[in-house]
Amino acid sequence: MAEIHLTFETLAGPALHPLLPDLARLRTIVFRGWPYLYEGEEAYERDYLRAYADAPGAVVVVCRDGVRVVGAATCEPMSEGHEPVRRSFQAAGLDPAQFCYFGESVLLAEYRGRGAGVRFFTEREAHARSLGLRFAAFCAVVRDPDDPRRPADYVPLDAFWRKRGYTPRPEITVTFDWKEVGADAETPHTLSCWIKDLDA
Template sequence: MKNRYHEEGWIMDDNKSITARMLVGTAIADGLDAMATLRLGIFPEYPYLYQGRREDELQYVSTYAQAPDACVILAYDGSAVIGAATGMPLVHEDAQMRDAFAGTAFPLNEIYYVGELLFRPAYRNCGLGQKLLARLENHIRSLGDYRTLACATVERPDDHPLRPHDYIPITRFLARTGFVRLPEVTTRFTWRETDGVKRDHLMQFWIKSLV
């Protein structure tokens, strides 16, 4: 795929001017450092509680630069990266992700996986998530090979001691934008939480039809 990117911008209700740059092909490599920085800044928050290392993050995000049909959208306020949406075909994801769909009615090679939809706190709940998701969906449809969008959420109990009192679950956004929870499709990942302890985490899959 060619080294290219596409930009578009929006003026938000608070008069912030946001620019979204979509990277595909070898151009994705230009956004890897910014993606790693964004993940390290946001994932320590609930519900992820993830304690990451920069070298691991760079290794993970580099998979987007290597996977055919992968896409990274970076959102900027001026020169600062304040959000991102990422995705790649599920066939290029980890085995734990692919195996979760074994025995389902969804052909693996027709599923496109949304890896991240992240924003700095000051840029949440203002419609940017819907704009980036719509941009990502339009790009995926243009590829012509994918019928289903998928994502996964971390399952946490409602009474988790670190759950903020004003926490808004991402599941509300997913339901509002057409995603449907698949109770029988889950996987598990282990990561080190912010208290330094490695824990096993249940991940719940959601899907959305692209046709």
């Protein structure tokens, strides 16, 4: 069995464009699983990532095994990001201009448990600090723990996130619509927010 040696690179703007097909494919594969259950389309994902790549202050931390892209994590100033996220933070009395929003982290299943998740957070937090932002935040999909579609071996990431210094803020929620695997139409999904003070 070949030895796995993961490398990481933080990329922005034009440097991301050649990787858009690989990143779109990766997102589509990973998000089909629990808890997203997302019926993605690579063409949509490429367009989404292209706009993201060109957003001011946005970066993608790319994880490779050799030349193969096997994981990625996104972040951007919240002031440049999704309007529903900004509205939710403003409604909670928080200033989006102080936050770096950590979007999706995706990693192929066979590469999990090798430290990539920690590295994704470390690199994104470093980028947030380089932008002069005080806080980092992300949103996690809320699913019923008794949902029959939940895999028997699924381990929630709450303990991992807490170990990284993030605190759940269940009163701050965001709703996004997407089409689940096998569904005919998009449906609303609730995401709950986690926050870390980068100066603490």
